[in-house]
Amino acid sequence: MNEPLLELRGLDTDIALRRGAVHALDGVSLQVLPGETLGVVGESGSGKTMTALSVMGLLPHGGRVTGGEILFEGRDLRTLPPDDVRRIRGVRMGMVFQDPLTSLNPTMRIGTQVAEPLRVHFGTGKAEARERAIDMLRRVGMPRPDRIADNYPHELSGGMRQRVAIAMALICSPRLLIADEPTTALDVTTQRQILELIDDLRAEFGMAVILVTHDLGVIAGRADRVAVMYAGRVVETAVTSSLFRSPKHRYTEALLESLPEEARGERLYSIPGLPPDLSQPMTGCRFAPRCRHVTDACRLSEIPLSGAEHQFACIHPASGRAAAGVPLPSPARSFSDAPVLSVRDLVKNYPVRRGGGQVSAVAGVSFDVAPGETFGLVGESGCGKSTVGRLAVGLERPSAGQIVLEGTDIAALTGRERRRMHREVQLMFQDSYAAMNPRMRVDAILAEPLEIQKVGDRRARIATLLDQVGLSRQVLERYPHEFSGGQLQRIGLARALALHPRLIVGDEPVSALDVSIQAQVLNLMRDLQKDLGLAYVFISHDLSVVDYMADRIGVMYLGKLVEVGPARDVVRSARHPYTQALIDAVPTISTAKRERIAIEGELPSAIDPPSGCRFRTRCPRAAALCETEPPLTGDTHQVACHFPLRQPPPATSAA
Amino acid sequence: MSTLVPLRRGLGVFAENRLAVVGAGIFLALAALCFLGPLFWTTDQVHTDLASVHLPPGPGHPLGTDGVGYDQLGRLMLGGQTSIIVGLAAGLLATVAGTIWGAVAGFAGGWVDAAMMRVVDAMMSIPALFLFMLLAAIVTPSVTMLIVIIGAFAWLGPARLVRGEALSLRSREYVQAMRAMGGTGGRAVRRHIVPNAIGTVIVNATFQVADAILYVAYLSFLGLGVPPPAANWGGMLSDGLADTYSGHWWLLYPPGIAIVLIVLAFNFIGDGLRDAFEVRLRRR
Numbered sequence: 001m002n003e004p005l006l007e008l009r010g011l012d013t014d015i016a017l018r019r020g021a022v023h024a025l026d027g028v029s030l031q032v033l034p035g036e037t038l039g040v041v042g043e044s045g046s047g048k049t050m051t052a053l054s055v056m057g058l059l060p061h062g063g064r065v066t067g068g069e070i071l072f073e074g075r076d077l078r079t080l081p082p083d084d085v086r087r088i089r090g091v092r093m094g095m096v097f098q099d100p101l102t103s104l105n106p107t108m109r110i111g112t113q114v115a116e117p118l119r120v121h122f123g124t125g126k127a128e129a130r131e132r133a134i135d136m137l138r139r140v141g142m143p144r145p146d147r148i149a150d151n152y153p154h155e156l157s158g159g160m161r162q163r164v165a166i167a168m169a170l171i172c173s174p175r176l177l178i179a180d181e182p183t184t185a186l187d188v189t190t191q192r193q194i195l196e197l198i199d200d201l202r203a204e205f206g207m208a209v210i211l212v213t214h215d216l217g218v219i220a221g222r223a224d225r226v227a228v229m230y231a232g233r234v235v236e237t238a239v240t241s242s243l244f245r246s247p248k249h250r251y252t253e254a255l256l257e258s259l260p261e262e263a264r265g266e267r268l269y270s271i272p273g274l275p276p277d278l279s280q281p282m283t284g285c286r287f288a289p290r291c292r293h294v295t296d297a298c299r300l301s302e303i304p305l306s307g308a309e310h311q312f313a314c315i316h317p318a319s320g321r322a323a324a325g326v327p328l329p330s331p332a333r334s335f336s337d338a339p340v341l342s343v344r345d346l347v348k349n350y351p352v353r354r355g356g357g358q359v360s361a362v363a364g365v366s367f368d369v370a371p372g373e374t375f376g377l378v379g380e381s382g383c384g385k386s387t388v389g390r391l392a393v394g395l396e397r398p399s400a401g402q403i404v405l406e407g408t409d410i411a412a413l414t415g416r417e418r419r420r421m422h423r424e425v426q427l428m429f430q431d432s433y434a435a436m437n438p439r440m441r442v443d444a445i446l447a448e449p450l451e452i453q454k455v456g457d458r459r460a461r462i463a464t465l466l467d468q469v470g471l472s473r474q475v476l477e478r479y480p481h482e483f484s485g486g487q488l489q490r491i492g493l494a495r496a497l498a499l500h501p502r503l504i505v506g507d508e509p510v511s512a513l514d515v516s517i518q519a520q521v522l523n524l525m526r527d528l529q530k531d532l533g534l535a536y537v538f539i540s541h542d543l544s545v546v547d548y549m550a551d552r553i554g555v556m557y558l559g560k561l562v563e564v565g566p567a568r569d570v571v572r573s574a575r576h577p578y579t580q581a582l583i584d585a586v587p588t589i590s591t592a593k594r595e596r597i598a599i600e601g602e603l604p605s606a607i608d609p610p611s612g613c614r615f616r617t618r619c620p621r622a623a624a625l626c627e628t629e630p631p632l633t634g635d636t637h638q639v640a641c642h643f644p645l646r647q648p649p650p651a652t653s654a655a
Numbered sequence: 656m657s658t659l660v661p662l663r664r665g666l667g668v669f670a671e672n673r674l675a676v677v678g679a680g681i682f683l684a685l686a687a688l689c690f691l692g693p694l695f696w697t698t699d700q701v702h703t704d705l706a707s708v709h710l711p712p713g714p715g716h717p718l719g720t721d722g723v724g725y726d727q728l729g730r731l732m733l734g735g736q737t738s739i740i741v742g743l744a745a746g747l748l749a750t751v752a753g754t755i756w757g758a759v760a761g762f763a764g765g766w767v768d769a770a771m772m773r774v775v776d777a778m779m780s781i782p783a784l785f786l787f788m789l790l791a792a793i794v795t796p797s798v799t800m801l802i803v804i805i806g807a808f809a810w811l812g813p814a815r816l817v818r819g820e821a822l823s824l825r826s827r828e829y830v831q832a833m834r835a836m837g838g839t840g841g842r843a844v845r846r847h848i849v850p851n852a853i854g855t856v857i858v859n860a861t862f863q864v865a866d867a868i869l870y871v872a873y874l875s876f877l878g879l880g881v882p883p884p885a886a887n888w889g890g891m892l893s894d895g896l897a898d899t900y901s902g903h904w905w906l907l908y909p910p911g912i913a914i915v916l917i918v919l920a921f922n923f924i925g926d927g928l929r930d931a932f933e934v935r936l937r938r939r
Binding site: 393394395418419420421422423426427429431434435436437438439440448449452453495499 | 827828829831832833834835836837838842846847850851
């Protein structure tokens with residue numbers, strides 16, 4: 001067997017707090033072989049990022065490795081002289097961070113920045129360093145690298161910045177690249193480009209990669225081996241295919257079941273409770289309090305990793321997942337009532353302060369939402385989906401077009417009627433913490449909509465709301481910062497429900513949550529829909545979540561709706577090339593290859609959008625005809641494309 | 656009763672900041688010395704006593720006497736009264752005026768904001784000392800005039816600060832959430848913007864007080880302070896400076912140290928208040 005390139009043995013890392021310390025890592029042992037990709041996966045607080053930072057020596061203030069060994073090519077970084085360690089970390093390892101904007105120096109030109117490691121570690125001359133930086137930029141797929149070298153980071157898009165960060169990490173030809181959530185801040189189509197780039201470069205440079213991410217789909221598609229972390233420990237490690245086929249640790253199993261793409265029927269499995277507080281001492285399996293299969297033995301003593309190739313720290317291992325048959329899509333529901341929300345030819349333009357002109361955020365969008373229905377709105381950042389949501393709840397006024405709520409055009413309402421209108425439609429935010437006044441206690445937060453609309457008996461209403469979202473009365477006296485993300489989202493949902501709305505617009509309501517918590521919130525949203533007959537407009541960039549939640553899906557691209565139809569049809573037989581590209585770019589844990597359409601390049605500017613079909617500049621099927629605008633055609637499954645992927649079924653085309 | 660709980664928790668966080676407690680202690684001690692001290696240490700601060708000028712510290716005069724025979728300890732108390740009163744009042748005036756100006760500009764936005772802030776920019780471009788000297792030359796300095804003069808300049812800082820705060824608070828998501836419930840602009844100001852800005856304002860007020868005390872000292876040092884026989888620390892420092900080379904150190908150090916201590920105290924208190932107003936640091 002190969003000598004491991006990097007080996008962690010019993011690594012302990014502490015982070016000092018105002019009082020006490022968080023034991024971020026507790027006896028983490030890992031191996032990375034030369035040339036392989038190790039995926040490190042876990043939810044927030046699991047220690048995956050701390051592992052990467054411990055290796056790189058980049059722990060935050062107060063952080064310290066307190067025990068164990070970090071062996072790189074057989075030498076322990078904890079005992080080597082500091083100068084050697086600095087050289088190893090600088091030259092032999094490279095790191096790529098999540099946010100490419102904050103990891104690049106905004107005042108330094110791209111070329112200088114990429115060349116900096118060469119100048120620092122090898123004292124390379126300016127001209128030569130620049131040459132090599134340009135060469136590296138070319139290898140990470142930058143168009144016109146010699147020109148880009150003179151640009152500043154803010155002049156590049158997120159995907160391009162991440163390419164620069166990768167170029168910088170690779171300029172010294174490292175043996176190990178650590179990528180910490182390298183694509184989390186990017187859109188799926190860009191994510192796909194970056195992950196492919198990392199894969200190609202790994203082969204080209206013969207280096208090993210540690211891919212740290214919360215996204216199981218990313219890991220499944222890219223890693224050779226996987227280490228699953230929970231509460232500061234590695235709980236399971238195995239070859240990727242074996243881990244996803246037959247997870248052993250009950251946490252891994254539960255995590256996989258929480259994924260919306262794995263939903264079998266109506267409800268998702270959700271792991272109850274919250275991850276443990278790492279500043280408190282713990283005995284036994286750390287997952288025990290949330291585990292379905294827990295026994296007294298689990299709580300008695302630490303459970304070490306055992307097994308040869310497939311290691312896991314569980315005394316009641318899973319026997320393998322139930323045959324991963326085709327997940328049953330929930331039966332299509334039909335809605336015949338008059339729509340609760342009807343949007344017609346909605347347009348929203350924002351003036352541009354400098355240079356005149358305007359941003360075309362929403363350009364002629366029409367759709368209906370029936371009572372009790374979930375309408376999913378998907379698209380990448382900048383496609384205008386959030387603007388549609390803000391227009392629908394009346395936070396902004398449209399430049400043109402109609403929004404008809406319960407049969408009344410909201411543009412025609414007087415001030416008082418407008419205020420009453422807000423009872424019918426409410427908004428749920430992505431970041432509930434930001435959407436709550438930090439100085440208000442939960443009782444005041446929940447009472448606010450009732451006060452504004454002068455609805456009586458607040459106390460009783462608040463009590464009912466808490467019951468509906470599954471929170472205890474004790475939360476009322478607490479402030480928003482005292483809650484976890486999932487609890488905050490429940491409070492946000494309770495506040496949105498306070499006025500008995502008919503429609504809730506959720507703008508990325510679960511995007512900031514971990515998989516297991518996301519499942520709790522999604523289930524809750526579904527239960528409430530069933531009980532209260534709510535309609536949802538569910539806005540998300542995450543196609544698998546929308547697929548699970550929505551009855552119908554609308555796909556947006558650059559301000560336009562390119563495809564609308566029943567969720568099943570849109571996801572499984574997409575007709576617009578963009579929809580297909582989006583579906584293909586979503587990383588999933590299923591191993592089946594379905595590569596059809598990959599889109600390259602960048603989203604065009606919304607200030608001067610392409611004429612005709614706005615997708616034509618990136619579309620593999622584009623032709624001259626696409627310079628004229630394609631209408632949204634079709635019966636139930638509509639598409640705005642001159643050359644749709646699949647012809648509609650005969651019944652529909654005949655109609 | 657229940658409204659006192661957050662206050663008590665805030666005090667708890669304040670008390671956790673050692674320097675803030677020290678600052679509060681220093682301020683209380685100096686204030687007690689200046690305002691209660693004269694009750695126990697009665698001295699004549701009106702009639703000069705040329706028979707006992709420049710006496711070094713000793714029995715009868717713990718801090719010696721100055722160039723016209725005033726007891727230095729008594730003078731320090733009297734001068735402190737002026738410094739503290741002018742400092743507190745001018746700091747308060749500047750904070751209130753600046754907060755209102757900045758808040759209106761920030762909430763209104765658009766051309767109102769632009770016009771109001773250009774006024775602030777224009778006034779800021781005039782050097783403070785020049786403005787002080789001009790005003791002090793026109794009007795006769797008295798305690799009230801000092802307060803008005805210093806306040807008239809010092810409100811510019813808080814105005815800018817509050818305007819920035821109002822601008823950023825106005826676009827917070829919780830304000831948007833409230834608007835989506837049908838809430839009005841008035842409610843946004845009352846329930847969301849003021850409570851979130853008040854912490855910054857109060858913290859800034861303590862720094863304004865410290866600055867105002869320094870301004871009194873500058874003005875008096877330049878001879879533009881309250882005329883004798885009234886006294887303040889800056890003026891005493893100015894008088895003492897003339898005696899530096901005569902070895903009359905007791906005329907220089909006590910007012911100098913007092914100024915440093917009180918300015919330091921207010922800065923510490925400000926830091927502690929900043930923590931106390933941070934809800935996130937509170938524990939139950």
